[in-house]
Amino acid sequence: xxxxxxxxxxxxxxxxxxxxxxxxxxxxxxxxxxxxxxxxxxxxxxxxxxxxxxxxxxxxxxxxxxxxxxxxxxxxxxxxxxxxxxxxxxxxxxxxxxxxxxxxxxxxxxxxxxxxxxxxxxxxxxxxxxxxxxxxxxxxxxxxxxxxxxxxxxxxxxxxxxxxxxxxxxxxxxxxxxxxxxxxxxxxxxxxxxxxxxxxxxxxxxxxxxxxxxxxxxxxxxxxxxxxxxxxxxxxxxxxxxxxxxxxxxxxxxxxxxxxxxxxxxxxxxxxxxxxxxxxxxxxxxxxxxxxxxxxxxxxxxxxxxxxxxxxxxxxxxxxxxxxxxxxxxxxxxxxxxxxxxxxxxxxxxxxxxxxxxxxxxxxxxxxxxxxxxxxxxxxxxxxxxxxxxxxxxxxxxxxxxxxxxxxxxxxxxxxxxxxxxxxxxxxxxxxxxxxxxxxxxxxxxxxxxxxxxxxxxxxxxxxxxxxxxxxxxxxxxxxxxxxxxxxxxxxx
Amino acid sequence: xxxxxxxxxxxxxxxxxxxxxxxxxxxxxxxxxxxxxxxxxxxxxxxxxxxxxxxxxxxxxxxxxxxxxxxxxxxxxxxxxxxxxxxxxxxxxxxxxxxxxxxxxxxxxxxxxxxxxxxxxxxxxxxxxxxxxxxxxxxxxxxxx
Numbered sequence: 342x343x344x345x346x347x348x349x350x351x352x353x354x355x356x357x358x359x360x361x362x363x364x365x366x367x368x369x370x371x372x373x374x375x376x377x378x379x380x381x382x383x384x385x386x387x388x389x390x391x392x393x394x395x396x397x398x399x400x401x402x403x404x405x406x407x408x409x410x411x412x413x414x415x416x417x418x419x420x421x422x423x424x425x426x427x428x429x430x431x432x433x434x435x436x437x438x439x440x441x442x443x444x445x446x447x448x449x450x451x452x453x454x455x456x457x458x459x460x461x462x463x464x465x466x467x468x469x470x471x472x473x474x475x476x477x478x479x480x481x482x483x484x485x486x487x488x489x490x491x492x493x494x495x496x497x498x499x500x501x502x503x504x505x506x507x508x509x510x511x512x513x514x515x516x517x518x519x520x521x522x523x524x525x526x527x528x529x530x531x532x533x534x535x536x537x538x539x540x541x542x543x544x545x546x547x548x549x550x551x552x553x554x555x556x557x558x559x560x561x562x563x564x565x566x567x568x569x570x571x572x573x574x575x576x577x578x579x580x581x582x583x584x585x586x587x588x589x590x591x592x593x594x595x596x597x598x599x600x601x602x603x604x605x606x607x608x609x610x611x612x613x614x615x616x617x618x619x620x621x622x623x624x625x626x627x628x629x630x631x632x633x634x635x636x637x638x639x640x641x642x643x644x645x646x647x648x649x650x651x652x653x654x655x656x657x658x659x660x661x662x663x664x665x666x667x668x669x670x671x672x673x674x675x676x677x678x679x680x681x682x683x684x685x686x687x688x689x690x691x692x693x694x695x696x697x698x699x700x701x702x703x704x705x706x707x708x709x710x711x712x713x714x715x716x717x718x719x720x721x722x723x724x725x726x727x728x729x730x731x732x733x734x735x736x737x738x739x740x741x742x743x744x745x746x747x748x749x750x751x752x753x754x755x756x757x758x759x760x761x762x763x764x765x766x767x768x769x770x771x772x773x774x775x776x777x778x779x780x781x782x783x784x785x786x787x788x789x790x791x792x793x794x795x796x797x798x799x800x801x802x803x804x805x806x807x808x809x810x811x812x813x814x815x816x817x818x819x820x821x822x823x824x825x826x827x828x829x830x831x832x833x834x
Numbered sequence: 835x836x837x838x839x840x841x842x843x844x845x846x847x848x849x850x851x852x853x854x855x856x857x858x859x860x861x862x863x864x865x866x867x868x869x870x871x872x873x874x875x876x877x878x879x880x881x882x883x884x885x886x887x888x889x890x891x892x893x894x895x896x897x898x899x900x901x902x903x904x905x906x907x908x909x910x911x912x913x914x915x916x917x918x919x920x921x922x923x924x925x926x927x928x929x930x931x932x933x934x935x936x937x938x939x940x941x942x943x944x945x946x947x948x949x950x951x952x953x954x955x956x957x958x959x960x961x962x963x964x965x966x967x968x969x970x971x972x973x974x975x976x977x978x979x
Binding site for chain 2: 346349353356357359360363364366401402403404405
């Protein structure tokens with residue numbers, strides 16, 4: 342029984358902590374509470390993973406009402422992996438936060454910021470573990486609403502219009518998702534994912550299923566910022582406080598991608614996505630276009646946070662390519678890239694936050710002499726950038742390797758070529774940064790070494806080291822991603 | 835609206851009834867139509883009516899914003915707390931049956947507390963929304979009170 346409570350605790354602990362923070366509202370104490378939530382959630386998510394490896398999936402009926410009538414939490418190796426990513430990025434983000442937040446957010450607002458942050462984490466955890474499509478919607482709203490608040494804490498006034506734009510897009514996304522869920526409910530009379538998966542195959546030829554499928558996919562595509570629906574992301578990431586951007590980049594779109602994968606492969610009938618509707622071609626095409634084009638857009642950005650926000654959209658494109666391949670290898674590559682991208686992108690945004698503390702700016706001009714001025718901060722950005730390109734000994738290489746072999750498995754030589762083209766374009770914007778930071782030397786100029794504070798560098802470098810470690814030894818991440826893909830596609834290992 | 839005597843008198847008569855009706859909807863929600871959301875909105879509407887008629891400053895004296903923020907959070911805390919109490923008493927999260935020796939009595943107690951938490955939060959948030967928007971002025975509009 343205790344072990345089963347693990348799944349509920351993942352949501353209950355932050356849900357208890359958030360109102361507590363709203364009552365206390367003092368920056369120091371709320372930060373400590375947020376930190377405690379992070380530590381507890383990390384231990385919890387590891388315990389869940391170990392439990393699943395030994396005893397199989399965890400099923401938890403909320404309120405003691407058994408599914409399909411009650412809401413159930415269902416965790417298998419796929420959501421356990423996402424849960425692990427979200428919890429660790431949250432913890433590192435909170436450790437990173439105090440110094441970074443202090444430089445950007447007035448003290449009286451900091452308590453509210455941590456409250457919203459914990460709530461956002463509640464929502465993301467809930468999305469990940471819930472086995473009920475309506476409950477997913479509720480948590481989607483919890484995480485989205487708190488994300489709008491988090492973005493609007495930014496220093497630049499333009500953060501408000503960025504938050505509002507995201508609010509409009511996010512609401513449309515949630516509405517689309519809910520309409521899709523409504524159609525499914527009217528057809529089957531159930532909201533439980535496992536139950537839906539049982540009932541939908543008999544109804545496969547009904548148009549209602551197709552409409553529901555379309556609405557759900559488009560709704561989630563907006564939330565995960567898939568290519569034509571990505572417009573909200575660059576401003577949201579660019580104007581949010583640095584610590585918040587680091588957290589969001591590693592988690593927010595990931596949870597939506599997970600639900601996307603779970604629904605199209607497991608809840609909708611087998612082969613509905615790739616066989617019956619052939620919509621996998623669309624996702625594949627959108628993914629690869631996104632990967633190449635948005636990376637090209639990133640080259641022309643002069644603000645680092647916006648540059649890497651565009652790069653994030655491109656990386657979501659790679660994840661979509663894996664999904665669009667609709668094979669075990671493809672989905673495994675997607676899961677692996679979810680994990681790897683969370684590590685590298687969070688590290689990059691954290692390092693940019695460090696750059697901001699030292700130089701007071703996040704434009705590319707601020708990078709001048711950064712290679713000599715703050716070697717550790719700059720090295721974190723550099724290693725993250727190399728990983729985005731896919732250089733060996735970084736996680737990015739492992740992701741690309743899985744993705745390319747998944748496309749070669751289906752004899753998609755052109756796709757492998759385009760993926761490598763995407764890497765080349767990525768190399769262009771990473772080179773732009775490297776060139777300014779390391780090679781624009783003025784021989785007469787004296788450079789004083791001035792590193793970002795240690796409390797910022799340590800979480801950043803934990804992720805950088807993880808990036809290199811999982812780039813060399815991918816046994817853990819690779820096996821768990823493959824296991825996750827097998828579970829979702831219903832193939833027994 | 836400080837000069838409208840009729841509005842003042844009617845509002846003063848109405849507000850107690852609005853609040854009693856809110857409490858009826860709140861605590862009768864287990865058996866009839868109603869519940870925490872509806873009751874919270876009605877209860878909050880009482881304060882909003884007061885705010886419209888007597889002005890924002892008078893309302894802030896009765897319900898100071900720090901207090902409303904706290905009650906909004908306390909409602910959520912009560913909700914989660916009842917859920918956690920269920921976990922400590924050997925049931926699942928939000929399982930009310932274990933709250934009392936008799937499962938039916940436990941369900942009654944559980945839903946009553948949960949709905950009270952919901953009502954508290956909704957009423958507080960209604961007041962917060964009103965006060966926040968009452969604060970808003972067009973950048974260069976005249977004060978036409």
